[in-house]
Amino acid sequence: MVLLHSPLTTAAAWGELPAHLRTHGWEVTAPDISDDTTPPYAGRYVAAASKALLDSVGSAPTALVGHSGAGPLLPQVGFARHAVQAPVVGYLFLDAVLPRGPRTATRIDLMRLDDEAATVSRSRHLESGGVFPDWTDVDLAGEIPDAETRAQLLAALRPRSLDFFTEPLPLPEDWPDAPAAYLQLSAAYDRPAATARLRGWPVLTRAAHHFAALTDPAMVAVEVDALLQQTVGDA
Numbered sequence: 001m002v003l004l005h006s007p008l009t010t011a012a013a014w015g016e017l018p019a020h021l022r023t024h025g026w027e028v029t030a031p032d033i034s035d036d037t038t039p040p041y042a043g044r045y046v047a048a049a050s051k052a053l054l055d056s057v058g059s060a061p062t063a064l065v066g067h068s069g070a071g072p073l074l075p076q077v078g079f080a081r082h083a084v085q086a087p088v089v090g091y092l093f094l095d096a097v098l099p100r101g102p103r104t105a106t107r108i109d110l111m112r113l114d115d116e117a118a119t120v121s122r123s124r125h126l127e128s129g130g131v132f133p134d135w136t137d138v139d140l141a142g143e144i145p146d147a148e149t150r151a152q153l154l155a156a157l158r159p160r161s162l163d164f165f166t167e168p169l170p171l172p173e174d175w176p177d178a179p180a181a182y183l184q185l186s187a188a189y190d191r192p193a194a195t196a197r198l199r200g201w202p203v204l205t206r207a208a209h210h211f212a213a214l215t216d217p218a219m220v221a222v223e224v225d226a227l228l229q230q231t232v233g234d235a
Helices: 016-020 039-059 068-083 107-114 115-129 147-156 185-198 218-234
Strands: 002-004 063-067 088-094 182-186 203-205
Touching: 002 039, 002 068, 016 218, 039 068, 063 068, 068 088, 068 107, 088 218, 107 115, 107 147, 147 182, 182 185, 182 218, 185 203, 203 218
Parallel strands: 002 063, 063 088, 088 182, 182 203
Antiparallel strands: none
């Protein structure tokens, strides 16, 4: 299993999830992608992730798990795996944005599909020179009560400016090329989860929050394992 973190965080946002997944019998790799600091951001992320996987697991069959903003890039990482004769047996979107829309879609466009009002506010913030995520310790206290865990997440954040969110993404035309599933952890991802259901994918919804991998890795591991067992079994 390959865990791909959001481009807005580092791999530290997975917390103890990799260790918990290993107790379910998975071999897990969670590469830290940090070479995407200049345009094309998406292309650099996909290239760095693909190289990291080639170096760490070679051509072994993989299940790709993407969190949050890594979701739209999963197809391209999958295509890169196929290009080196490495089978992708399944995809799992973990509270993640889905790859959908026209081939010229940007992250702002995908955000608008999920929450028009929030996107308008965020776009104005970015257009005025702001960055996202710009959360503070106070912002996270409600979902992450433990101060040490909040500090871990804050240290893992990689805020981005407007050009990151307005860059056209490499969205696929012919995909998925393997079974896919969706694990929803927060209400902000109601629409992607609903879209996954319409596509006929296995979907699980848990009343948690976006960074539940940090605060409840045992629960998230159980659900990821269950979904992937079902998804890979369909392959």
